Amino acid sequence: MTSVCCRKDKPSRKKRSFRGSGRRWLKFNAVGVLGFAIQIGMLLFCVRLLRLNYLIATVVSVETAVVHNFLWHHQWTWSDRRPGFGTRGAAVRFIRFNAGSGLVSLVGNLVLMRTLAGAAHIDLILSSLISVVSCSIVNFLIADRLIFCRPRRT
Numbered sequence: 001m002t003s004v005c006c007r008k009d010k011p012s013r014k015k016r017s018f019r020g021s022g023r024r025w026l027k028f029n030a031v032g033v034l035g036f037a038i039q040i041g042m043l044l045f046c047v048r049l050l051r052l053n054y055l056i057a058t059v060v061s062v063e064t065a066v067v068h069n070f071l072w073h074h075q076w077t078w079s080d081r082r083p084g085f086g087t088r089g090a091a092v093r094f095i096r097f098n099a100g101s102g103l104v105s106l107v108g109n110l111v112l113m114r115t116l117a118g119a120a121h122i123d124l125i126l127s128s129l130i131s132v133v134s135c136s137i138v139n140f141l142i143a144d145r146l147i148f149c150r151p152r153r154t
Contacts, residue, residue: 024077028140031072036132039065040125047124054124058113059106061128066102070094078148093147100142108135 039061046057074082074090082089109131116127 024144025140027077028073028143029136031069031077032132032136034072035065035069036129038068039132040128043124043128054117055110055114058109058128062106062109063102066098066105069101070097073097073143073148078143081148081150097143097147100147101139104138104142105132105135108138 042061042064043054043057046052046060047054050057052060070093074093109128112131112134113124113127116122116130117124122130
């Protein structure tokens with residue numbers, strides 16, 4: 001049986017290869033591009049159609065992208081690391097993903113959007129792009145090392 005906690009032992013030499021990490025990084029970014037499109041669509045919908053404040057719209061759009069990204073990462077980017085205990089394991093990972101990558105994305109986007117779009121008056125889309133790119137490396141490391149890591153053997 002496996003647990004949700006991640007293994008602490010070193011991965012095999014094969015798993016540490018750049019080739020495997022590079023492929024996963026490309027998948028992560030492909031999902032991120034789709035997530036960014038969703039985030040921008042939701043941001044513009046909230047600001048232009050619903051007339052929400054850009055910071056409230058940022059919260060809504062980031063969380064929408066976080067949910068999208070989790071589903072794709074769970075099914076594709078880290079499909080080889082899915083826990084073997086079904087819905088419960090996926091739900092726990094979703095909570096962890098929101099608490100890790102989701103929180104980094106939310107705080108990072110809010111701070112950068114306030115600085116770029118609010119104080120510097122840079123375009124919303126460009127500000128959002130800078131915010132997302134700025135958070136991406138940290139989010140990849142959190143997802144790879146803490147959220148979608150290999151389950152511990154018990």
